Amino acid sequence: MKQAAKIIDVSAREVLDSRGNPTVEAEVLTDSSIGRASVPSGASKGKLEALELRDGDRRRFHGKGVTKAVSNVNKIIGPKVRGLNSLDQSKIDRMMIRLDGTPNKNRLGANAILAVSMATAWAAANALHVSLYRLLEDSRGYTLPVPMMNVINGGEHAGNELAIQEFLIEPVGADSCTDAIRMGSEVYQSLKEVLISKYGRGAINVGDEGGFAPPLKKTRDALDAIRHSIRQSGYSENDVRMGMDAASSTFYDNKARAYTLDGMRMDANELEDFYASVKDEYDLLTLEDPFEEGSFRSFASITKRIGKTTSIIGDDIYVTSVPLIRKGIREKATNAVLLKLNQIGTVTETKAAIQECARAGWEAVVSHRSGETGDPFIAHLATAYGVSFIKAGAPARGERVAKYNELLRIDGELAGRGKFAGRRFS
Ligand code: PGA
Ligand code: ZN
Numbered sequence: 001m002k003q004a005a006k007i008i009d010v011s012a013r014e015v016l017d018s019r020g021n022p023t024v025e026a027e028v029l030t031d032s033s034i035g036r037a038s039v040p041s042g043a044s045k046g047k048l049e050a051l052e053l054r055d056g057d058r059r060r061f062h063g064k065g066v067t068k069a070v071s072n073v074n075k076i077i078g079p080k081v082r083g084l085n086s087l088d089q090s091k092i093d094r095m096m097i098r099l100d101g102t103p104n105k106n107r108l109g110a111n112a113i114l115a116v117s118m119a120t121a122w123a124a125a126n127a128l129h130v131s132l133y134r135l136l137e138d139s140r141g142y143t144l145p146v147p148m149m150n151v152i153n154g155g156e157h158a159g160n161e162l163a164i165q166e167f168l169i170e171p172v173g174a175d176s177c178t179d180a181i182r183m184g185s186e187v188y189q190s191l192k193e194v195l196i197s198k199y200g201r202g203a204i205n206v207g208d209e210g211g212f213a214p215p216l217k218k219t220r221d222a223l224d225a226i227r228h229s230i231r232q233s234g235y236s237e238n239d240v241r242m243g244m245d246a247a248s249s250t251f252y253d254n255k256a257r258a259y260t261l262d263g264m265r266m267d268a269n270e271l272e273d274f275y276a277s278v279k280d281e282y283d284l285l286t287l288e289d290p291f292e293e294g295s296f297r298s299f300a301s302i303t304k305r306i307g308k309t310t311s312i313i314g315d316d317i318y319v320t321s322v323p324l325i326r327k328g329i330r331e332k333a334t335n336a337v338l339l340k341l342n343q344i345g346t347v348t349e350t351k352a353a354i355q356e357c358a359r360a361g362w363e364a365v366v367s368h369r370s371g372e373t374g375d376p377f378i379a380h381l382a383t384a385y386g387v388s389f390i391k392a393g394a395p396a397r398g399e400r401v402a403k404y405n406e407l408l409r410i411d412g413e414l415a416g417r418g419k420f421a422g423r424r425f426s
Pocket of ligand 2: 289
C-alpha cells in the first residue's frame, strides 16, 4: 500500500441539502486524488450536539447561510491541513479539534470541521484506489448492517399529527444486505397501496425522510398499516421487524414534566407503560429516544423492562459523545446508541464512539440526518466497523437511496463474502 497522499489544497462551498437549506461541501485535493464530502443537518437535534455554524444573516437563506463555516475551511482550516498526509485521518482530526479549541466546536463550526474530515477520508481512499470502508478499516471480513427504513414520518419531519417521529421497518430475515434492501422496498411499495386504500391518495405525501406522512393521529394506526403491508408483501413479522424513533423531546413539556401523545397527556411512568404494551403488540425490535434527553433514569427503567428483546437506542441523550455514552453505560440507560457524524464533528470521534459501544456489548446504529445530501459516507462507515444497523430513511428519494445504493455496491464488491448483521435478530 502506498503510504502517503499529500494534501495540496482544501476548499469549501455552500450547497443545498435535501430540504433546500444551505450546507457545507468540502474538497480535499491530494497529489494524486480528490475527495469531496458534504454534511447533513438535523431538525430534532439534541441540545448537546456540536455546533452547526450558521450565518444568522436574515437577508440570505433566512439566516441559514453557511458562508462563515465555508470561509473557516478556506481561510483557517485549509492552510493548516495543506501539506499533511491525507492517510493520517486521526492526526488531521485532532489538529482541527485543537485549532477550534472549544468543547462543542463553536468557533470553527462542526459543519466546517466535519466536511474536511470526511473529504480527507474520501481523498485518501481515492488515492489508494480502495473503497472507503476498506480505508476506514482494513479487515479480513466485513459485516453489512440491517437497514432501518423510516416508512412513516411524523413529529418534526412531517405535517401530520403523529407525535412519534419515525416508524421503521427492519428486514432482519434477509439473506444479505442486498436482499434486505429489496424487501424493504417491496414493503414500502405495499404500504403505499395500503395507505391509499385505507385513507385515500392524500395519505401518500411524503415527509423529510421519504416516508409517507399520512394524516393519522395515533401510533397504533401507523404500526397497523405497516404490519398490514409487511403481510401483503408476503413476509412474516419475523422477517421484517418494526421499530420506532419517538424523538420524544419534541412532545415533552418541560414545565409540566409531561408528554403529549395520541391525544393523551402522560408522565414518564405512564409513557413507559404505553411503550411496553406497544412493544408487546407489535414486537418492536428497536425503540429510540423514548424519553426526553435528560431522563437517564426513565431510559434505564424501560431498558430494564423490555431491553432483553428490544434495542433501546439513545440518540439525543448521547449525541455521539464518548463521555455521555460512558455515563449511559454506567447507568445502564440503554443498550444501543445512535451515531451521527455531525453530532460530534469528526470521523475519528465517531469511530471512538462506535468502539465504546462495542466494548460495552451494545448495538451501534449509524445514522443519517433528516436534512441530507447525496454523500453516501455512512454506508461505508457502517460497513467498516460492522455495526448492526444503518438508519438512512425510506427506500425512496435520492439522498436516502444514495446510502442504500452504496450498500448494494459494497455488497457486490464483497461478492458474497460480506456477512449480514440481520441473522442475529431473526
Ligand atoms: P434529525 O432526526 O436528523 O431531524 O435530528 C433524526 C433522528 O432523530 O434520529
Ligand atoms: Zn433519533
